[in-house]
Amino acid sequence: xxxxxxxxxLALQGDFAEHIQKLQELGAVATEVRRSxxxxxxxxxxxPGGESTTNATLEAALQSLHSRTSIFDTIKRKAQNGMPVxxxxxxxxxxxxxxxxSDQGRIGLxxxxxxxxxxxxxxxxxxxxxxxxxxxxxxxxxxxxxAPLFLKAGNSVKILSKLGEGFVMARQGNLLATAFHPEITDxxxxxxxxxxxxE
Amino acid sequence: xxxxAALGRLPVVNFAAGGIATPADAALMMQLGVxxxxxxxxxxxxxxPAKRARAIVLATTYFSDPxxxxxxxxxxxEPMVGRSAKSLAETELLAVRGI
Numbered sequence: 001x002x003x004x005x006x007x008x009x010l011a012l013q014g015d016f017a018e019h020i021q022k023l024q025e026l027g028a029v030a031t032e033v034r035r036s037x038x039x040x041x042x043x044x045x046x047x048p049g050g051e052s053t054t055n056a057t058l059e060a061a062l063q064s065l066h067s068r069t070s071i072f073d074t075i076k077r078k079a080q081n082g083m084p085v086x087x088x089x090x091x092x093x094x095x096x097x098x099x100x101x102s103d104q105g106r107i108g109l110x111x112x113x114x115x116x117x118x119x120x121x122x123x124x125x126x127x128x129x130x131x132x133x134x135x136x137x138x139x140x141x142x143x144x145x146x147a148p149l150f151l152k153a154g155n156s157v158k159i160l161s162k163l164g165e166g167f168v169m170a171r172q173g174n175l176l177a178t179a180f181h182p183e184i185t186d187x188x189x190x191x192x193x194x195x196x197x198x199e
Numbered sequence: 200x201x202x203x204a205a206l207g208r209l210p211v212v213n214f215a216a217g218g219i220a221t222p223a224d225a226a227l228m229m230q231l232g233v234x235x236x237x238x239x240x241x242x243x244x245x246x247x248p249a250k251r252a253r254a255i256v257l258a259t260t261y262f263s264d265p266x267x268x269x270x271x272x273x274x275x276x277e278p279m280v281g282r283s284a285k286s287l288a289e290t291e292l293l294a295v296r297g298i
Contacts, residue, residue, distance in 0.1 A: 011260075012260055013260065034260060034261060034264070035264070035267075054256075057253075057256075058256060058257065058260060061253045061256065061257050062257065062261075062267070065257070065267065065270040065271060
């Protein structure tokens with residue numbers, strides 16, 4: 001891992017501030033990304049939790065202003081060139097190739113199918129102890145807030161944590177997806193894992 | 200109090216509401232440090248609510264980007280118009296009718 005990798009956090013909407021704080025605690029340089037130009041020179045990018053429709057709408061609204069470059073297109077291009085990208089909760093929806101019953105705007109590079117709001121409405125939001133073998137024996141306290149559940153994975157996707165009928169953490173090369181929110185717990189193992197992907 | 204002093208802000212999410220009618224209003228609130236804005240009549244009492252809503256959302260995200268603010272603020276039509284206290288009949292005044 002680079003000593004001080006420069007990680008961007010997409011800051012259109014959602015809990016980007018919590019990711020930035022976590023990254024800074026781990027010695028990374030973390031900056032907010034709102035425009036395509038903010039993506040220049042980054043070692044990696046986090047797409048945080050939030051509301052996927054709001055993010056897609058904002059992205060489209062920004063493009064409608066004098067046909068600015070689409071941030072999603074720029075992220076897609078950089079991810080295709082190998083930049084590590086990690087999507088948490090809503091971020092995983094933006095990364096996923098298939099969303100059950102939806103064709104909303106997204107990057108769609110990761111070969112997973114998921115179901116939005118799979119755990120039910122807000123009052124069904126829960127903390128679940130997860131088994132994530134790659135992070136060691138200690139369970140990870142996964143915070144699920146109107147979270148998606150990953151249901152299918154392509155051959156190149158490595159499933160890192162299973163839950164019920166599906167899975168909640170997966171990696172495909174330089175792409176990482178978690179259905180839960182590690183940025184709002186005091187466990188920094190998933191953030192460390194992502195920083196180690198900067199090799 | 201100690202927590203507020205250490206954080207330099209309230210330890211809860213802080214929204215601004217009331218009287219926000221233009222993208223510039225929303226951006227100003229964000230520049231003052233709120234976490235978000237609520238806008239109701241500022242959108243629905245304007246000439247083109249959908250367009251204005253989109254512009255205010257953009258201004259809230261890009262509150263520190265003057266170029267995007269300027270672009271988003273163009274061609275929105277008439278904003279919500281405020282009412283002068285002088286135009287109110289006496290029976291409409293808070294001093295008379297209460298809240």
